[in-house]
Amino acid sequence: MYSGGWKSFWTALWTTLLVLTPLVGGTVLLGGYQAQQRVRAAESQSGVPIAQPKAEDQMTLLVCVAGEKPGFVLVYLNADQNSLNLLALPGQLSVPFGEGEATLQTCYNSAGPARCLQALTEVLELPEGTRYLAIAPDTLSEICEPFGSLRVSFSGALTAQELETLGQSGAVQDWAPGPLHEFLAGLEENENIPPERQAAARAAVWDSFFRQKLEKLPAALPDALRSVSGSLLTDLTAGDYYILAETLEFLANQSAPVESSALPGLWEAESGYYTIDERSRAAVQAFFNVSPSAGQSESASAP
Template sequence: MRKSGAKAFWLSFFLTLAILLPLLGGLIFYSGWQGGQARQAEKSQSGVPLGGPGAETDLTVLVTVAAEQPGFVLVRLDAQNGVLHLCPVPAESVLLAPGGTMLLADSYSSAGPARAAALLAATLNIRIDKYLAVTPDTLGKLWGQLEPPRVNLTGLLDQEALAALGLEADPVLSLPPAEANAFITGLGLPPARAARVRAAVWDAALRQQLDNLADTIPAGLRKQSGSLLTDLTAADFYTLENTFRWLAKKQAEVQAEPVAGRYDQQAQRYEFGEDSIAFAKLRFVPATGETAEKPLYATPAPVSDPLGEGQQTASPSPQPTAAAGGGSAAPESQGSPQPTADARQTGGVPVPSAPGAGGMGQPSPAASPTPVGGTAEEEPGGPTATPTLPPQAAAPAGSLE
């Protein structure tokens, strides 16, 4: 009896182990799997998608610093390729408009940043997804507690200008974003050279704080939304956050350079040509369909001096290119028609009037067309070529038409 009892005990014991051990093993395996899922979920909630940056993380924005003398910068955040393009556009840039031509500053002061973005996109034949206008004070608030960018002015200013700023010994300047626009305009530089200084300031700001932009800029935009003039939505702020995180993760390359063009000192106009279209095509997403336009002026690639002291000039024997449509441009003195809607109906950023610039429907002091391939100063006795304008196509999304 005792032997049979012991045998039954051990048999039941081993049967119990045979049942419990697989259950315990399965429980341990399930606990480990759950822990891995939790870590993966925590990583996904950090703001960086697991799959990779999508098409929505390739965004081009026209940023306008709304001041007495506004500043314009085309910003392309390309998280897919890990590149951040910064291209200042001089306020004196000539844009194609339905009624003729007008300056970028005039289009902004007359109808706001939406109109300026639409005309600039049509002129350069690129896609501009969003627009954003901020005052210098608001720009400083967006920057938050981040360190001011340190800008090396070597090669941008001559020794006399550096000495006037007290920087002849050390040409590195710590420049808070709220003061940057006033500093640049206060230098009194020609437009092309001022645009290079602006490019250096923006390059230093975004390059030095690339790892902190995702936690600062989108949150600042949400907080200051009542002081912005923009078509960025709440969903776009989350897209910006993910885009900045991907750019930081990829250690994105920052490329800062003004949009190519030629400055006419006599007319005080910054003119785009074939080289400008080629420049924009390499750095931005080209427009598609019927939005493609030919440039206002067909000029060979300009040659600029290192400090931008003189205007950019073309080769001595340029040939004008006939624009599609064959129609002649309406004189700028006749103005451009008012848009059908007012871009200033939302947001709290005041839209200043550009000093000395006529608005839509107002005569502009710099209305005379410029000969292709040179300025009046370069060819005092040369004939003046009359440019032709292609027919206007539908403006990109976000315009006021």
Template sequence: MKHAKRSGWRPFWAALCAALLVLLPLVGGTVLLSRAQLRSSLRQAAKSQSGVPIRLPKATDRCTVLLCVADETPGFVLAYLNAGQNCIHLLAVPAALEVPFGGKNVPLSDCYAAAGPARCREALGEVFALPEDTDYLAIAPAVLTKLAARYGAVRVGFTGALTPEQLARYGKGTGVQGISAADAHSFLAALDADTSLSPRRSAAARAAVWDAFFRQALELLPTTLPQGLREVSSSLLTSLTAVDLATLERTLEFLATSAEPVDITADALPGEWAGGHYTVSDASRAAVQSFFNLSPAAAQSASGSEP
């Protein structure tokens, strides 16, 4: 009897083992698949939380700002950011550029000293086809240095702006070099004060610094730059509102996470330099047209009221 009982258990154990051999791989595969799906969901959630855009940019995801570094000789940079065009364009405007003010033409720096950044924006709008919603932002060098310090030194080359002899005069080499925000400001201020340089050369050096900054810090800018401006808002002269800062944040977010390479360009505004006067020329207008990616017909229409 005992032998018969043991013999009866053998088919049961054989069937159980066979079932386990079939079920275990299926269960294991299901668990692995579930984990993979969970990881994928977590990655998608992390991307959404980190600002990866899940929509196409709106027409309003763009901004134009006249940046003014409020120094003894102020520095000017037009910044144009457009998510739809996937671009960041920077145009350094020489402080010596003559613009209409008080019934005559005066250097942009004099316009700033007499009436501030809002009047500078207005004056530039009288000679160039600037968008009506162009904002202005004037910032003191110490505040700018504090904001930029969080990003560390930028690596920049100045050979496109200055000759080797000019660079040597300021202790700069011809290669790419790291420069802090404070050192960059001191260097650019010294160039602005150097009457032996054409205004376009010093502006080109300024453009090179801002170009390097946007290229090297772009991934960090969507939250840190708008938030940094909010933190120092009481020390700024600006037309940027809370809505404008939100637009800036959204535009930077789209550009920083774009699947396509962002078109980042930086240049100095050309002009006529003669007799100590830097004046608007056809090349100046063409540069602004290119800056905003305008067609010649659109630029002509927008600038119909220009002097």
């Protein structure tokens, strides 16, 4: 009886396992498949790519808008940080040149964008691998034209009195690329507007462009730059254009916030030089998302 009881017990146990195991396994597999399908459906609906940002999906670019008094903007793109940062530089910024110093505008007009980048790297400790792109106003307008007009307000960049003097208001207005450049060029010629506010107005324009057109940029901007490459002064390579497109795509998919500002500093009207100070260094650290404590222990040249 005792032996027969144990034999019946084990027979019943194995019979139960043989019945339940396929059911449990099938339930687990079905649940896993459904979860996978939900993830794929969510990715398809959101448009978020499965790929993850790589270390090389970033770029620091000095953009120089040519002219008698050229304008300058630093652009920092970093997919891993989800950063799209803009820093407008006053053309009167003092940089080392020859045996002395010169304004950034003089440096550009005398020696070109490569020399400007070299000088800025000494002053602002830009990261190794920073690229430069110099573009004529007409070419810039040609590139921007397909994106349509921009809605821009200069109320945060210029004072109410300055806007009134320029025949403008602080309201948001629609601007076409050509008139917008003419407005910025006119600011550079106006000696009554301090360099930092001139740069702030340029930052407001670039901020509006990236905020309003970000979804279109990954596919359109690199191709537009390639199409006018013969009229550009740049050290961007074919690989850089690919990185630019891929980085912009990551940022667009993640709806990256656009952060823009003008480089603060000291304006000496008598000498005609705009010089950096502690506020300038803090602004550069913020531009590269480097905390003040980290900036003290390591160079901002390694964002």
